Amino acid sequence: MSWKEVPDLLAVGLLIYAFVTVSRPVGSMVTRLWLAGWICVELHFAAYSFLDVPGMSGVIADIVGTAALVWCAQLFRWSMDPRPGQWGSRLLFWAMSAVYTLYLALTSLPTLPPTTIMIGAASLFAVVPLIIVAATPRAQRPASRWIAVGLNIALAAALLRWQFSTHGADLMNVLPLFVAYFTCCLQFVFYKQRRTGGFVVTLLGLLAWSLVFPLGMTFDVLFPTVQVGAEVWNLPKYLVAVGMLLLLLEGQLKRNQHLAYHDALTGLPNRRLFQDRISGAIERARQRHMRMAMLAIDLDGFKQVNDTMGHHVGDEVLQHVALLFATRLRRVDTLARTGGDEFSVVLEGPITRQEAANVAGTLQQLLKTPLPIAGRTMQVGASVGLAMFPDDAQTPSGLCILADERMYAAKRNGGGAVQGLADDMMLSGS
Numbered sequence: 001m002s003w004k005e006v007p008d009l010l011a012v013g014l015l016i017y018a019f020v021t022v023s024r025p026v027g028s029m030v031t032r033l034w035l036a037g038w039i040c041v042e043l044h045f046a047a048y049s050f051l052d053v054p055g056m057s058g059v060i061a062d063i064v065g066t067a068a069l070v071w072c073a074q075l076f077r078w079s080m081d082p083r084p085g086q087w088g089s090r091l092l093f094w095a096m097s098a099v100y101t102l103y104l105a106l107t108s109l110p111t112l113p114p115t116t117i118m119i120g121a122a123s124l125f126a127v128v129p130l131i132i133v134a135a136t137p138r139a140q141r142p143a144s145r146w147i148a149v150g151l152n153i154a155l156a157a158a159l160l161r162w163q164f165s166t167h168g169a170d171l172m173n174v175l176p177l178f179v180a181y182f183t184c185c186l187q188f189v190f191y192k193q194r195r196t197g198g199f200v201v202t203l204l205g206l207l208a209w210s211l212v213f214p215l216g217m218t219f220d221v222l223f224p225t226v227q228v229g230a231e232v233w234n235l236p237k238y239l240v241a242v243g244m245l246l247l248l249l250e251g252q253l254k255r256n257q258h259l260a261y262h263d264a265l266t267g268l269p270n271r272r273l274f275q276d277r278i279s280g281a282i283e284r285a286r287q288r289h290m291r292m293a294m295l296a297i298d299l300d301g302f303k304q305v306n307d308t309m310g311h312h313v314g315d316e317v318l319q320h321v322a323l324l325f326a327t328r329l330r331r332v333d334t335l336a337r338t339g340g341d342e343f344s345v346v347l348e349g350p351i352t353r354q355e356a357a358n359v360a361g362t363l364q365q366l367l368k369t370p371l372p373i374a375g376r377t378m379q380v381g382a383s384v385g386l387a388m389f390p391d392d393a394q395t396p397s398g399l400c401i402l403a404d405e406r407m408y409a410a411k412r413n414g415g416g417a418v419q420g421l422a423d424d425m426m427l428s429g430s
Contacts, residue, residue: 005049008234012042015241022248033079034244037072041237044068063108066173070100073180076206080184080191082144088136092145095132096152099124100176107172115164122163125176126156144190148183155179167221174213181210198250202243208236263337265315266322274336278346278396281334282389285349292349292389293356296403297325297363298411300381302341309374314341316373317380324366329359344403353388353420360384360418383410386420 016038023031047065051058078084078093103121106113129149133141155175163172185206192199212233219226261273269277278294285292299321306314318341325335325343334346345363347356364384370377385407393399406419413419 003049004230005045008045008230009042009049011238012038012045012241015238015245016042018245019241019248022245022252029084030079031248033075033084037075037079038241040068040072040075044072059108059110063105066104066108066177067101069177070104070180071097073177073184074100076184077148077180077187080144080187082142082191083140086136086140088132088140088145092129092132092148095128096148099128100180104173104176107169118163119160122156122159124156125159126153128152144187147186147190151179151183151186167217170217170220174217178210178213181206181213185210192247196247196250198243198246198248200243201246202240205236205239205241205243209240212236266319266337268322268326268343269334269336271336271338274334274338274344274346275396277334277336278399281346281348282394282396282399285389288349290350291352291391293347293351293353293359294387294389294399294403295345295347295356295360295363296385296387296400296407297343297345297360298339298383298407299341299343299367300383300411302380305378305380309378313374313378317371317378320371320373321367321380325363328362328366344400349389353386353391356386356388357418357420360386364418383407384418384420385410386418388420392420 016035019031019035019038023035044065047061047068050061051065053061074093074097078089081089081092083089099121103125106118106121112118129152133145133149136145158175159172162168165171185203188203188206192202216228216233219228261270262268263270281292299317302314302317305317318337322335322337322343325345329335329345330348332348336344336346338344345359347359364382367379367381370379385403385405387393387399387403387406389399393402403420410419
């Protein structure tokens with residue numbers, strides 16, 4: 001047994017622990033596949049520590065160690081599929097892992113199998129992914145899967161051409177590993193659209209990891225006297241690990257930012273984000289000399305639902321109402337949940353008071369139809385307060401206070417109305 005792999009075993013073990021720690025709150029399929037890939041890298045180093053064992057044990061160690069690298073690459077490629085849970089993606093992973101493992105196992109045997117077997121094994125690189133991807137319905141087939149098909153067809157052609165050449169023994173090991181990781185590199189470009197620090201580090205690491213195999217062969221053939229330390233060839237692995245950890249941390253930061261500004265129950269902006277949105281809308285209206293509007297909405301009859309049916313049913317009512325309201329507002333407008341059963345709306349200008357009142361009436365009308373909740377129907381209504389900038393108030397706080405006052409006035413008058421069409425006028429929701 002060789003002890004030179006021990007530092008890498010310890011380093012990758014710590015990386016696995018870091019992945020478990022960072023990804024535990026997320027638990028997505030992608031993070032699980034990444035974690036499985038790094039476990040394969042750990043298996044790779046463990047197996048390679050037995051390469052010097054004589055006889056069949058050393059051969060098995062070589063096969064297991066190389067196969068672990070292949071499975072790592074296939075796990076990474078699978079995680080970068082836009083639809084990793086789809087049957088076509090799963091089948092492509094298992095089939096290509098088997099094809100790569102079979103071919104590399106054959107090349108690791110003390111005596112190379114007959115030519116016909118090697119030709120057949122090399123041909124599988126082209127045939128298997130082409131059949132799987134072509135058999136997947138077009139509507140369910142991401143275009144990025146054709147990257148794997150094209151590169152594996154090129155791999156099959158290269159092996160059929162050169163696997164029995166002067167340097168064929170080296171090429172039979174190098175080319176499959178290069179294509180496996182280079183496929184990850186190209187698919188990663190399509191998988192991650194945001195160009196963050198984690199994206200750049202991971203992409204460069206995957207590219208360097210794929211180039212390690214042909215560069216190592218080049219040094220062995222052209223510069224046999226140049227000794228490059230194993231830590232140099234292993235550096236891309238740790239670069240990829242750092243990049244993936246950065247991506248996980250960036251994802252958590254983005255989720256935390258979303259939770260800080262959005263309501264956990266409905267997914268709508270919360271009061272903090274609403275204040276930012278209304279301030280921005282007022283500033284734009286002021287610069288363009290136009291009007292904007294704010295609606296303060298309180299649900300009528302919601303307390304009775306909570307008291308008689310329970311808070312879990314009330315939560316479903318709020319989610320349903322939020323979805324109904326969101327479908328009837330423009331993309332430029334903001335719908336927020338600013339209280340228990342209170343919603344607020346920023347209507348971007350230019351808009352007139354009558355147009356804003358019409359929007360409020362439309363939202364009220366949506367609640368005229370009983371809501372199908374928990375196998376039964378629930379009936380709630382809405383009282384709405386309307387305030388206009390700059391006619392009613394010139395500041396965000398002034399607009400909010402006035403809209404709330406008008407909403408509560410509508411509620412005191414029996415609910416189901418819009419107050420604020422004019423200083424002395426109330427629109428009934430009936």
